[in-house]
Amino acid sequence: MAPSRMNSTSRLGIGSGKLVVTSMVLIAAILAGVTVWHHWSKGYASIAYWGAANGENIRYAPAVQLKTSGKTFDISMGRGLVHFRQALIEDASFTEVTTEESAQPNWTHEVIFSWPEKTDATIVLFDLNKGLLGLSDHPKVLVAKPEPTASGLTTFFEDVTSTASR
Template sequence: MSSGKLVVAAMVLIAASLAGITVWHHWSKGYASIAYWGASNGENIRYAPVVVLKTGEETYDISKSRGLVHFRQALIEDASFTGTASIADTQPDWTHEVVFSWPETSETTVVLFDLDQGLLSLPSRPTALVAQPEPTLSGLITFFADASSVDPQ
């Protein structure tokens, strides 16, 4: 009887240890990105049900677009970026804007994109994140091209 209890206790201990390692691993993969975005913006980027892409005069509802889950993940994962750059030094041309929002509240996050320089930023931030050329920037270009190939709103 006691050997069964030991087996169960060992299984629980192993499961708890692995869960702790998993939480630490995922937390450490997005620490710098979430520090840049802030907790509230990071949550909106990851979970907001309404996602709208604006390019020039066109607006697209991309809430159900193919690749949206990967797009969201790329924005909150440190491996997607090489670091930050000064907005004053880079003088970005924000050609794309993505708005993450919750319809039942006024909670929104706007992310600006300069795909030529590979920059992403929140409005009025003095710095921008610099996307890894591969696969992040190339993935953003492909995602925006696919998402804007449908009829605008």
């Protein structure tokens, strides 16, 4: 009797092991699909605003300069640049503004994303007092929302200019 119990237990163990592995692979595939969809949807509106070429420059361009108050700073290796780039391409950071909100922005900062071997660059303009930003060659303006994004931009610019000045 002992051998027959052993055979039924071992068959059950092998079968349930395959079921567990198959279930894990299926769950992993579903979660991977959800992750891809989630990240794609986070940047859909911003890519519609920036465009593919500008979005690529913002995300990957190796040369990044900040112009403010008549001075130019190389911030290509600036602390926080990765997070700054990510904030620019995430939908949750910005919304399109109405005409009244964006009336006469006072662009105080300009960030230039460029590649050494390419002639085109992406120039993003900032009005930190109103929390506005826009492309130099695009008529629509965005507003930094929620508040932590607007104050984060101010902090980032202060940090990179003080570090570059030393």
